[in-house]
Amino acid sequence: xxxxxxxxxxxxxxxxxxxxxxxxxxxxxxxxxxxxxxxxxxxxxxxxxxxxxxxxxxxxxxxxxxxxxxxxxxxxxxxxxxxxxxxxxxxxxxxxxxxxxxxxxxxxxxxxxxxxxxxxxxxxxxxxxxxxxxxxxxxxxxxxxxxxxxxxxxxxxxxxxxxxxxxxxxxxxxxxxxxxxxxxxxxxxxxxxxxxxxxxxxxxxxxxxxxxxxxxxxxxxxxxxxxxxxxxxxxxxxxxxxxxxxxxxxxxxxxxxxxxxxxxxxxxxxxxxxxxxxxxxxxxxxxxxxxxxxxxxxxxxxxxxxxxxxxxxxxxxxxxxxxxxxxxxxxxxxxxxxxxxxxxxxxxxxxxxxxxxxxxxxxxxxxxxxxxxxxxxxxxxxxxxxxxxxxxxxxxxxxxxxxxxxxxxxxxxxxxxxxxxxxxxxxxxxxxxxxxxxxxxxxxxxxxxxxxxxxxxxxxxxxxxxxxxxxxxxxxxxxxxxxxxxxxxxxxxxxxxxxxxxxxxxxxxxxxxxxxxxxxxxxxxxx
Numbered sequence: 001x002x003x004x005x006x007x008x009x010x011x012x013x014x015x016x017x018x019x020x021x022x023x024x025x026x027x028x029x030x031x032x033x034x035x036x037x038x039x040x041x042x043x044x045x046x047x048x049x050x051x052x053x054x055x056x057x058x059x060x061x062x063x064x065x066x067x068x069x070x071x072x073x074x075x076x077x078x079x080x081x082x083x084x085x086x087x088x089x090x091x092x093x094x095x096x097x098x099x100x101x102x103x104x105x106x107x108x109x110x111x112x113x114x115x116x117x118x119x120x121x122x123x124x125x126x127x128x129x130x131x132x133x134x135x136x137x138x139x140x141x142x143x144x145x146x147x148x149x150x151x152x153x154x155x156x157x158x159x160x161x162x163x164x165x166x167x168x169x170x171x172x173x174x175x176x177x178x179x180x181x182x183x184x185x186x187x188x189x190x191x192x193x194x195x196x197x198x199x200x201x202x203x204x205x206x207x208x209x210x211x212x213x214x215x216x217x218x219x220x221x222x223x224x225x226x227x228x229x230x231x232x233x234x235x236x237x238x239x240x241x242x243x244x245x246x247x248x249x250x251x252x253x254x255x256x257x258x259x260x261x262x263x264x265x266x267x268x269x270x271x272x273x274x275x276x277x278x279x280x281x282x283x284x285x286x287x288x289x290x291x292x293x294x295x296x297x298x299x300x301x302x303x304x305x306x307x308x309x310x311x312x313x314x315x316x317x318x319x320x321x322x323x324x325x326x327x328x329x330x331x332x333x334x335x336x337x338x339x340x341x342x343x344x345x346x347x348x349x350x351x352x353x354x355x356x357x358x359x360x361x362x363x364x365x366x367x368x369x370x371x372x373x374x375x376x377x378x379x380x381x382x383x384x385x386x387x388x389x390x391x392x393x394x395x396x397x398x399x400x401x402x403x404x405x406x407x408x409x410x411x412x413x414x415x416x417x418x419x420x421x422x423x424x425x426x427x428x429x430x431x432x433x434x435x436x437x438x439x440x441x442x443x444x445x446x447x448x449x450x451x452x453x454x455x456x457x458x459x460x461x462x463x464x465x466x467x468x469x470x471x472x473x474x475x476x477x478x479x480x481x482x483x484x485x486x487x488x489x490x491x492x493x494x495x496x497x498x499x500x501x502x503x504x505x506x507x508x509x510x511x512x513x514x515x516x517x518x519x520x521x522x523x524x525x526x527x
Contacts, residue, residue: 001525002417003453003505014436016422017450021209033439035214037194043211044179048166052148052180055123055164059092065121066094069112070271071128071173072101072262074203074255078196079127079150079174081274086181089189095119096275098267101328105356106382106389108136117143124148128173130162131155132382137162150176153382154368174200175215194219195226196274201444202247203255205386208444216442220245230273233286234258244512247442257286260293263328300329300336307333307347308340316409317370319401321348321355331358331387338362343411344370346404350394354379359388364412374403418505418525424452426475429482429519434510449507451524456501464490471496475504475521483511486523496526503527 010016023032031039059066066087070080080096087094097112104111107129113136116124123146130149137160140147146163152173159165166180174197182190198219206212224243226232235242238253261270273285303325310320318337325333327349334347338360344367348357361367368388371381377400381390392400443449457475465472471486471493504523511520
């Protein structure tokens with residue numbers, strides 16, 4: 001693996017990290033270390049809000065039934081919770097609707113819109129979907145439904161023929177929903193709902209800079225003191241200590257559990273968890289989410305072994321499909337294979353007539369545009385440059401695969417590259433440095449946890465853990481020794497000897513397991 005060391009422009013490590021992030025002026029530093037949503041007022045004023053609010057007020061005054069039409073992923077669930085709670089607080093007659101992944105697929109559908117009509121609704125408000133729902137917008141009109149679309153996905157040149165559209169690609173779907181409703185509700189509730197925006201922003205992999213960093217920064221404060229019964233039970237299921245919830249805990253513990261229901265069962269249960277006021281129901285649902293997530297992990301592991309056997313290393317894009325894969329896990333498969341082979345990957349769950357695909361890409365290749373080139377054989381497609389989803393008739397799968405493979409997608413460098421932010425002397429690896437690094441949180445897209453390199457570190461106490469999967473050892477740092485863990489590198493244990501010197505690329509953090517504080521290096525590569 002190649003190490004790309006970013007150019008050194010300042011002897012002070014913290015200043016260097018700021019420069020790496022394009023932060024140079026005192027004003028930029030203030031915005032980064034003390035982000036406030038109020039600093040981004042223009043971005044919050046999304047076109048279409050005024051018209052949408054006028055229609056919402058009218059619906060509330062007339063006692064009309066409103067449907068909040070969400071999505072089954074974390075962003076869609078969070079956005080649904082925001083709008084449902086906000087509208088309910090205003091006395092609106094409101095029902096949430098989350099489509100079933102396998103029965104309906106992503107976004108607006110005739111089934112969902114007919115549910116809205118049969119429920120007596122006259123107004124449907126989408127969250128985290130709808131910006132490319134052209135046919136569905138026509139169906140809504142036919143059914144006598146006013147449709148307000150709130151979304152953040154990449155639009156096409158035309159927009160659906162809806163009553164109103166509130167759309168921004170600068171934030172996640174939950175944030176768009178919050179922007180729509182924030183000034184209509186009480187300030188305390190508006191502030192409370194930011195915890196859902198923070199969860200969605202992290203889980204939807206939105207770049208954590210500027211406005212989105214402020215959403216997460218302020219939302220995490222609420223989340224760490226939350227009184228939401230469902231979140232409290234979910235946090236307890238995860239074994240997370242209140243007050244210590246950051247982007248890692250959301251991205252790897254809370255988020256996967258909220259996502260699990262929509263992947264394997266029905267996302268409505270995740271929404272119920274976030275909205276319930278019944279302590280017993282909250283406890284039961286949190287347990288259900290955790291159990292379902294465990295099932296999802298097992299299914300993904302089995303499918304991943306199968307997917308790896310289908311990879312064709314001669315191709316610059318991988319199009320993999322199987323009848324055995326649940327459509328709820330194909331996105332995870334695509335992401336994992338994409339990471340392992342550093343190329344765009346499309347994983348498809350094959351159905352009798354219709355198959356569902358999910359794609360993940362690497363920097364420089366806009367996967368949603370790559371797929372859209374073949375819209376003539378697709379039922380629908382949507383997403384971002386880095387991730388996309390689509391439906392296709394199963395009889396067209398082989399043609400689709402051959403077309404994509406013959407497109408001749410050119411990859412960047414085939415060799416994996418680690419971008420190292422700075423070289424650090426071992427004597428500087430102290431608790432004081434940890435405290436300085438903590439100021440850079442929340443970490444996420446475009447603000448990754450800093451990756452450092454230190455050369456000629458002497459190692460000792462070499463062993464493996466996790467049935468030989470992971471490697472552990474210690475390195476000497478001045479008069480101290482620091483614990484090191486290298487996940488997935490257990491096989492390298494035989495190549496190392498006590499007293500040997502190695503070069504390490506790593507994240508530096510404080511291990512607080514069992515209440516003890518110890519310095520720890522999370523190694524990404526060993527030379």
